[in-house]
Amino acid sequence: xxxxxxxxxxxxxxxxxxxxxxxxxxxxxxxxxxxxxxxxxxxxxxxxxxxxxxxxxxxxxxxxxxxxxxxxxxxxxxxxxxxxxxxxxxxxxxxxxxxxxxxxxxxxxxxxxxxxxxxxxxxxxxxxxxxxxxxxxxxxxxxxxxxxxxxxxxxxxxxxxxxxxxxxxxxxxxxxxxxxxxxxxxxxxxxxxxxxxxxxxxxxxxxxxxxxxxxxxxxxxxxxxxxxxxxxxxxxxxxxxxxxxxxxxxxxxxxxxxxxxxxxxxxxxxxxx
Numbered sequence: 001x002x003x004x005x006x007x008x009x010x011x012x013x014x015x016x017x018x019x020x021x022x023x024x025x026x027x028x029x030x031x032x033x034x035x036x037x038x039x040x041x042x043x044x045x046x047x048x049x050x051x052x053x054x055x056x057x058x059x060x061x062x063x064x065x066x067x068x069x070x071x072x073x074x075x076x077x078x079x080x081x082x083x084x085x086x087x088x089x090x091x092x093x094x095x096x097x098x099x100x101x102x103x104x105x106x107x108x109x110x111x112x113x114x115x116x117x118x119x120x121x122x123x124x125x126x127x128x129x130x131x132x133x134x135x136x137x138x139x140x141x142x143x144x145x146x147x148x149x150x151x152x153x154x155x156x157x158x159x160x161x162x163x164x165x166x167x168x169x170x171x172x173x174x175x176x177x178x179x180x181x182x183x184x185x186x187x188x189x190x191x192x193x194x195x196x197x198x199x200x201x202x203x204x205x206x207x208x209x210x211x212x213x214x215x216x217x218x219x220x221x222x223x224x225x226x227x228x229x230x231x232x233x234x235x236x237x238x239x240x241x242x243x244x245x246x247x248x249x250x251x252x253x254x255x256x257x258x259x260x261x262x263x264x265x266x267x268x269x270x271x272x273x
């Protein structure tokens with residue numbers, strides 16, 4: 001796990017998280033619910049002691065698993081009605097893995113479908129367990145499940161490109177995963193919007209736009225050489241896997257992924273041609 005991802009995970013464990021995606025339509029609501037002190041009689045209670053009540057039914061049919069990634073809006077209160085965290089207050093939804101949050105969130109979100117809004121009463125032992133500097137006692141969360149998604153599986157060919165991969169100049173290799181719908185390719189000076197996931201040759205995923213729940217946009221003059229070369233092979237809508245030799249990646253730079261890197265890249269849009 002990269003240092004940047006480790007920091008993000010610690011944030012999720014400590015505060016659910018202070019980062020997420022811009023949600024222009026979100027409006028702050030700091031008011032504690034009237035049943036913040038204790039779950040009402042009609043709340044559902046699981047064997048673990050987690051209590052919940054559906055506030056708005058969702059339109060989805062699937063529920064997230066323990067290792068799923070989800071995008072949510074939420075607000076959290078202590079039982080005295082003090083709000084201690086809110087994605088709505090920040091105006092940003094949150095994308096997170098359910099195996100890296102407090103137990104009450106892992107279990108509670110697992111009860112929900114996309115579009116559902118639910119109130120959770122989380123016992124202290126399923127929240128922060130009395131850890132110093134974190135909210136104490138039972139916690140109450142209103143959570144809206146916006147989206148469920150799974151991270152891509154680790155590619156089959158990690159240590160070397162397969163025999164059917166295309167070989168390009170300077171040692172770059174690639175394989176078409178999905179054809180695109182566009183008819184033009186970026187130039188070396190273009191800016192692009194992409195979805196991507198990157199792995200080292202030992203199968204460690206070190207970065208992904210899916211962590212942030214939205215495509216990343218950048219100029220091709222500001223990325224590693226393998227990306228500058230590789231993106232110029234693609235059209236909008238195309239998805240391609242790249243094997244990028246170290247000399248076209250981070251070239252042994254301190255604190256960066258080492259060796260050959262593997263990226264799955266989807267060219268969403270050429271934002272500036």
